[in-house]
Amino acid sequence: MAPEDLRIAERPTLRHPVMITAFRGWNDGGQAATVAAGYLVRQWDATRFADIDPEAFVDFQAVRPTVTLDEGLSRRIEWPENAFYHATIPGTDRDAVLLLGVEPNYRWRAFTDLVIGIARDLGVVLVVTLGALLADVPHTRPAPVTGAATDPALVEELGLQLSRYEGPTGIVGVLHDACRVAGLRSVSLWSAVPHYVSLAPSPRAAKALCTRLSELLAAPIDLAELDEAEAEYAAQVSEAVASDPDTQAYVEELEQRADSIESFGGGGELPTGESLAAELTRFLREREGRRPSDEPDGPEG
Numbered sequence: 001m002a003p004e005d006l007r008i009a010e011r012p013t014l015r016h017p018v019m020i021t022a023f024r025g026w027n028d029g030g031q032a033a034t035v036a037a038g039y040l041v042r043q044w045d046a047t048r049f050a051d052i053d054p055e056a057f058v059d060f061q062a063v064r065p066t067v068t069l070d071e072g073l074s075r076r077i078e079w080p081e082n083a084f085y086h087a088t089i090p091g092t093d094r095d096a097v098l099l100l101g102v103e104p105n106y107r108w109r110a111f112t113d114l115v116i117g118i119a120r121d122l123g124v125v126l127v128v129t130l131g132a133l134l135a136d137v138p139h140t141r142p143a144p145v146t147g148a149a150t151d152p153a154l155v156e157e158l159g160l161q162l163s164r165y166e167g168p169t170g171i172v173g174v175l176h177d178a179c180r181v182a183g184l185r186s187v188s189l190w191s192a193v194p195h196y197v198s199l200a201p202s203p204r205a206a207k208a209l210c211t212r213l214s215e216l217l218a219a220p221i222d223l224a225e226l227d228e229a230e231a232e233y234a235a236q237v238s239e240a241v242a243s244d245p246d247t248q249a250y251v252e253e254l255e256q257r258a259d260s261i262e263s264f265g266g267g268g269e270l271p272t273g274e275s276l277a278a279e280l281t282r283f284l285r286e287r288e289g290r291r292p293s294d295e296p297d298g299p300e301g
Contacts, residue, residue: 005057006114008050012086012122014095018217019119022130023082025063025103027170030193030202032132032143036209037100043222046085046098050118054080057104057111084118092219097122103171111171112178119184127179127186128213131172132205135192138254139237143208144192147216150180158216160187189213194254196247197237203229 022028022037040046054060063080070076082101089096097119104111119127137144147160155161165173172188179186189212191205207226214221241247 005053005110006050006118007053008118010049012047012049012095014086014097014122016094017086017097017122017124018089018094018126018128019097019099019115019122019124020128020130020213021099021115021172021175023101023103023171025170027103027131027172029132029134029195030198030200030205032191032193032202032205032209033130034100035201035203035206036130036191036213037098039206039210039226040096040213040221041085041087041098041100044087044089044096044098046087046096048083048085050084052082052101052111052114054082054102057082057106058102059105062105063102089217089219092217094217097124108171108174109178112175115175116178116182116184120182125185127175127184128216129172129176129186129188130209130213131170131188131190132193132202132209133190134195134198136254136257137192137194138251138258139194139197139204139234139241140251140255141258143202143205145208145212146190147212148188148190149186150176151185154185154187158187187216189216194237196241196250200233200237203233 020037020040022033024031024034028034058080060080065077065079068076068078080102082099082104085098085100087096087098099115135144147158148165149155149158149160176186176188189209191202191208191212193202193205203226207223207230210221210223210226241251
């Protein structure tokens with residue numbers, strides 16, 4: 001990798017830092033992962049200290065720069081970016097490094113080398129990747145969240161699952177595996193977003209990720225703003241669903257399925273691996289064609 005690909009304005013001194021990452025794109029159904037990470041940047045008053053030059057990693061025809069107006073006068077180009085922030089995690093004796101950006105189009109191994117390199121340089125002790133997938137879940141129930149890790153000891157310590165996902169992967173899966181190869185402890189958290197409202201940002205799924213992260217880090221996170229956004233989101237989607245009888249019937253069926261899973265002891269989280277497949281296979285076959293084929297089919301590690 002070229003040294004200039006990573007641009008560091010300052011090198012912060014951190015206490016037992018955890019790195020939290022989220023990327024727009026294939027891993028970010030309903031923008032839940034990036035909404036969650038962006039919310040943490042604001043809540044923790046995080047300071048930007050570095051970024052990765054997009055020139056070597058992003059196809060600007062696929063992820064285009066945007067033009068904005070400063071005070072309605074001068075035009076300014078905003079480039080796709082992957083930026084690093086640091087913050088104190090309230091209520092704990094540790095700090096956070098947050099990587100918020102866009103899934104690269106090129107040179108994924110070089111990109112993950114940059115991320116692993118800065119994690120090692122800053123003394124990161126745990127990497128948490130955030131992702132969100134489109135799924136057959138209703139918008140009227142709490143968003144399911146699954147957590148996975150590749151390290152059996154970490155799985156047991158944090159009450160997670162070993163990842164059994166097989167299939168296409170995104171930058172989240174590649175980064176998670178790069179952490180394994182580098183001997184860096186890592187966890188992957190995935191929330192589920194209703195596929196019938198996939199284009200709308202999902203504060204409910206973002207809140208679910210923040211809640212699970214709060215439990216994982218034993219750190220309180222103020223979710224008041226997400227609570228308000230979640231209530232507004234649910235009301236707007238319910239109003240739209242009610243206007244179409246077929247969609248309304250479909251959502252009611254999803255609600256019954258979600259309540260059935262909850263009654264089996266799911267505790268608000270969908271199981272992963274074989275247990276998830278066994279529970280949902282019949283339903284997915286009945287609804288074949290409703291889930292977009294180019295989205296992740298399940299949480300990955």
